[in-house]
Amino acid sequence: MQIVLAYVGGKAKSKQSYETAVHSYLERCSVLAKSQLQSFGTEQALLGWLDRQRGRTAPFAVFLDSRGRQMSSDTFAAWLGERRDEGVQQIVFAVGPADGWSEAAQARAQLLLSLGPMTLAHELARLVMAEQIYRAVTILTGHPYHTGH
Secondary structure: OEEEEEEEOOOOOOOOOOHHHHHHHHHHHHOOOOEEEEEEOOHHHHHHHHHHOOOOOOOEEEEEEEEEEOOOHHHHHHHHHHHHHOOOOEEEEEEOOOOOOOHHHHHHOOEEEOOOOOOOOHHHHHHHHHHHHHHHHHHHHOOOOOOOO
16 A cells, blocks of 8 residues: 655745655655655645546545544554555545635545644644654554554
């Protein structure tokens, strides 16, 4: 299964860029599961890209949204493992535009996922999601990274 962490928006402009840490988690994850970071200028560009992805199965789209489902790290890992076991070839976790997802985008997502009730800066949300993806993959493979706390 290929894991894509996608986001709508440009590169970080502040000195507090989290890109290095995001790339580090995705590189570490790639040892256990193919993963990549994908950037889109607009929500429409992301939706068009999703529609063009072809494989044995359509990509499974998970859009981060504060109104979405919340999961613990263990629950998230189990959920990801279920998608893998169902034969999902590509799963896309996407951080949306600053003004939130449109109704069309929300309808396109198979899951709206919340990182919690607090609003996070988009750079920080990407970093948290990258770490949680890595944590989930390590849980699924029995790697000692996750201690359960």
